[in-house]
Amino acid sequence: MKQYVVDAFTDKVFAGNPAAICIMEQWLPDETMQKIAVENNLSETAFAVKENEGYHLRWFTPGGEVELCGHATLATAYVIMRFIEPGCRQIDFQTLSGVLTVKGEDDLLIMNFPSFSLTPIEITDKIIQAIGIKPVQAFMGADMVCVLESEEKVREIVPNLDVICELDGVCLHVTAKGKEYDCVTRTFAPKCNVAEDPVCGRGHCHVVPLWAKKLGKKDLTAYQASSRGGVLYCSYEKERTVLCGKAALFSEAQIYFDEV
Numbered sequence: 001m002k003q004y005v006v007d008a009f010t011d012k013v014f015a016g017n018p019a020a021i022c023i024m025e026q027w028l029p030d031e032t033m034q035k036i037a038v039e040n041n042l043s044e045t046a047f048a049v050k051e052n053e054g055y056h057l058r059w060f061t062p063g064g065e066v067e068l069c070g071h072a073t074l075a076t077a078y079v080i081m082r083f084i085e086p087g088c089r090q091i092d093f094q095t096l097s098g099v100l101t102v103k104g105e106d107d108l109l110i111m112n113f114p115s116f117s118l119t120p121i122e123i124t125d126k127i128i129q130a131i132g133i134k135p136v137q138a139f140m141g142a143d144m145v146c147v148l149e150s151e152e153k154v155r156e157i158v159p160n161l162d163v164i165c166e167l168d169g170v171c172l173h174v175t176a177k178g179k180e181y182d183c184v185t186r187t188f189a190p191k192c193n194v195a196e197d198p199v200c201g202r203g204h205c206h207v208v209p210l211w212a213k214k215l216g217k218k219d220l221t222a223y224q225a226s227s228r229g230g231v232l233y234c235s236y237e238k239e240r241t242v243l244c245g246k247a248a249l250f251s252e253a254q255i256y257f258d259e260v
Helices: 030-040 070-084 125-131 151-156 201-215
Strands: 002-008 017-024 044-051 054-061 064-066 090-095 098-105 108-114 137-140 144-147 172-177 183-189 194-197 219-224 230-237 240-245 247-254
Touching: 002 070, 017 030, 017 070, 030 044, 030 054, 030 064, 044 070, 054 070, 070 090, 070 098, 070 108, 070 201, 070 240, 070 247, 108 201, 125 144, 125 172, 144 201, 151 172, 151 183, 172 201, 183 201, 201 219, 201 230, 201 240
Parallel strands: 017 044, 054 090, 144 172, 183 219
Antiparallel strands: 002 017, 002 247, 044 054, 054 064, 090 098, 098 108, 108 240, 137 144, 172 183, 183 194, 219 230, 230 240
């Protein structure tokens, strides 16, 4: 089976967030897709099958299937528009999070995702232990979000992954107002067997609504401060968050396995 690895939210390889992409004629057993994700050992492996005018898209981490993934959606759209359906400039993906639409404009891929609503929560000792510092604020959506006082504090975080696994939410996003960018964020996902997500689209469906309200602006430029780094061009549309980014092809390969 053909597999592509694409670096998302970057215009060059060895940056952004890598995702493995498999465009298939029919579904493999869930167990096989999970084994492929474990073998790839990337934060996400995406599998897509053509359905009517769009595609059915699923995402697997090494720890299991997830209901939303931004960077692997962007990477899948990149593969389809470049290799599978050249000339296609809009794709509707049927997913566990509903229909996600990706449009291509020049070298940008524009994704329309659901926004996550956030509720303020108490800053507990466990939260402080998880990130080694007391946040200014903490919120709960599908994931937990901690706001720190500065970009430097976000970059300096040394997470306690075992404690993060004990917190509510799928992922933990640590964020602050940026200097060069509107906001700077890091994402930790040990529950998905991903220590730190290099660039997290799902996370920005949490932090973009937060910072749009804090900064009083609709359009934001966000930076993910992982070791690889990545830039997202974002727009807050209330119930929806628009995420824009570029992508770079790292590899094309054939993978071999017994379909049992």
